[in-house]
Amino acid sequence: MMFRYVIGAMLLMGMVAKGFRFGVDAVSMNYYIMSCPMIDGIVRDAVSRALQDDPTLAGPLLRMHFHDCWIQGCDASILIDSTKDNTAEKDSPGNLSLRGYELIDNIKDELEDQCPGVVSCADIIAMAARDAVFLSGGPIYDIPKGRKDGRRSKIEYTINLPFPTFNSSELIRVFGQRGFTIQDMVALSGAHTLGVARCASFKNRLSKFDNTHEVDPSLDANFASTISKTCSAGDKAEQPFDASRNDFDNLYFHALQNKAGLLTSDQTLFDSPRTRGFVNGYAMNEAMFFMDFQRAMVKMSLLDVKEGAKGEVRRDCRKIN
Structure with a gap:
């Protein structure tokens, strides 16, 4: 356990020592330090409880994060439900086997009780994946926060996911x-x-x-x-x-x-x-x-992040405000 903490600390110190820039002005490690200081504990506790009930959920949480970030950036577009006028990303053939939506909903509900209108669904996905890695025996690491949620999700965009047949x-x-x-x-x-x-x-x-x-x-x-x-x-x-x-x-x-x-x-x-x-x-x-x-993973979590008016903080992760 201590070894994994040391590895994570070394990474973060290395970023600081080398003047590492995230490349996205609106995100930071301390984004919620004033507006929702208990966020890390809430997310980690929820993921821990979920993995105790279903240890197989770690992989799906990591996969959800990748599938979200790869299509239009890390903006929680993977969570949006389809409507009669639009088929969303989650209903594409490559995403039908994704799991973990209910956990993200539960975390969002708990955060809305503590910090209403503050924490984006995109940040919740990224943090849940981070914690799933650590709680499954992997390294501990932190990610910058402050992603905004996207306002569109279309099935046709998922054609850009890497195919399992790729060489x-x-x-x-x-x-x-x-x-x-x-x-x-x-x-x-x-x-x-x-x-x-x-x-x-x-x-x-x-x-x-x-x-x-x-x-x-x-x-x-x-x-x-x-x-x-x-x-x-x-x-x-x-x-x-x-x-x-x-x-x-x-x-x-x-x-x-x-x-x-x-x-x-x-x-x-x-x-x-x-x-x-x-x-x-x-x-x-x-x-x-x-x-x-x-x-x-830190690099991936910053793919095409929405900032400011380019995104929003959804009240319900499954639909646009």
């Missing part, structure tokens, strides 16, 4: 377009140390893979048999990314070394010379993975 070159390209380095991308992929994927996301590797191979040749034969059995239950059947689905650790990278990456976009990180070195480094040194992951 390393495609991943490097799409992450690079958003300002991430190759190292950032591999570290963020390590989020797959938590959670599961549905068969629909990896069945492409099990049948008619290409013109030469029926099964993806990068798959370990025993692992191919395992996930084939999983898929016998249908497209919604779930398979953990690694052997410790509820623990934040570096076993995901060990799985890649053993040809047991679940998605094409997972295993490609080990198969490609451009990314293999990072995989091997993180498999060997968990502390290095933790350090790079939290740095990349």
